[in-house]
Amino acid sequence: MPGPTCRRVVHSARHIDRPRRLGYATPNPSLIPAMPKVxxxxxxxxxxxxxxxxxxxxxxxxxxxxVSYILYHGLTPEELVARFTHLGLGQIHDALAYYYDNRDEMEQDLDANREATVRSRR
Incomplete structure (x- = not known):
């Protein structure tokens, strides 16, 4: 008896807007409760x-x-720990989680500390 066959399911772009086509409204962001502070x-x-x-x-x-080393320069968290031996893997992952939880604030910090911005302040 042959084993079960697997069928690859391919989702087409027409499924992306299904809620809109079915008449569901896009939720109002101001009505969504804020996530608790992590x-x-x-x-x-x-x-x-x-x-x-x-x-x-x-x-x-x-x-x-x-964030710069991992997201912009392509290092993995493990490579970053190997380069900066005083850091642990948990610290790196927590820093990334902090970035994603506070993305707007962190993007402002990144922009304010880019080389061109810092040089222009001199």
């Missing part, structure tokens, strides 16, 4: 370190640097 045990801020930007606790390593 604690990040490895992340802290100190006005005396990195201008108050979020840093990995116990270091002077800013969250923006973790």
């Amino acid at each position: 604690l990040h045990p490895h992340i802290t801020t100190d006005p005396a370190i990195c201008g108050g930007s979020p840093i990995i606790e116990g270091t002077r390593f800013p969250v923006r640097s973790v």
